[in-house]
Amino acid sequence: MHRRRRTALLLTAAIAAAAPLLTACGNDAHPGAAAVVGGQRITVAQLESRVDEVREAQRATVPDEAQYEQVVARTGSLARDTLHGMVLDRVLHRAAQDAGVSVTRKEVQQMRTGLEQQAGGAEELQTVWLQQYGVAPERLDENLRLQLEAQKLAEHLGTDTGRPAFWKALSEASEQLDVDLNPRYGAWDVQKSSRVDARTPWVREMTAAGTQQTA
Template sequence: MHRRTQPRPHSRTAQDRTPRRRTALAVSAALLAAAPLLTACGGDAHPGAAAVVGGERIDVASLQAQVKDVRDAQAASPESAQLVASTGDLGRRKLNSMIFDRIVERVARDHGVTASRAELQATRTAFVRQSGGEDRLATALLQEQGVAPGQIDDVVRRNVLLGKIADKVGADDSPEGQKKLTDVFTAASKDLGVDVNPRYGAWDDTRIQLASATTPWLRQVSEAPDAVGAGA
């Protein structure tokens, strides 16, 4: 596990911020931890909704569209069969990520954190450089996280916001820092009132993820992979 450095001035270069970006990418990877396959959709309380977050629906159709984008990308890969087999729980992974992204946005707004176009571009450029090219980045994210090429910008935004939120609240990889970050996201999750269609499971406010997921994302906030998409 790598220790976070002390917060640096806002004038630090894109290269200086690379460890934080790589750290945040590990957070995104943790969100896609394996979970049981659940393919049913729709529910009695919220027909047509996979989940409701802060009163806003995540429609089953939107979830299925994200899954389809990934399946289409996997189908075009020489390793198609292997990729599909390793992501049988893709619908659940995507829902987990879609819910978490809404919580990230809420925490960012509450703490005055934003992601400028320049920051998003710099982060994506850093990911591309670390991966050895745009195609290698796309391949790595598809293989490691079930992310379609058209979804990469969402991953980039999530990483930028997570890194800036951690800076804002002064979180590091110490138990105290982890608890601080956990408390912030748990409070936001509870306030939003995440209501998941029971056919997809239940949301755990304390772990900030679907209850049956196996990898607590906050534990990964200070763990950086050796390279973006290490499996590429």
């Protein structure tokens, strides 16, 4: 359980990790897209649907309105974090394909069964993944596949998921897929294979202008 949960933490750690802010380079070439990965669009509607899944699950587990509002406040970056996960899923899948690594449905089910036993049941496992990783119950199998792909890719590379060799493979996949995020959600750092907040040029320009006027 420790190794598996450490992997899950690793794949979400990049969301919260401190990273330098990048200048937004997106444009209107892909209207309606939250991101474009390998020429395939992740639409804003798809992203919002994923966020709604998490919010609905959170609401179901926290019936008290005041507590629910606290949960929402603590997960204010849910849309950006969810998009990060959706993009990383595709990047990791590409890296795994390039390495000839695959995950079967049976392997996912075996992992889920083991985790359910250790968590104390299916509902308990769903609650852990929802609270700790922002994964809605209906997306649990997808997330476990992601964890298994990461583990098997690291093993194939003769390393583990915390080592540079693993992230180098993801960086190469990010570059091949030419990840492009809508500036509304930040930018994609190819080297870190992670979403980062993006400073919008006009914000800096307006701030500088205001400073000059008040000087």
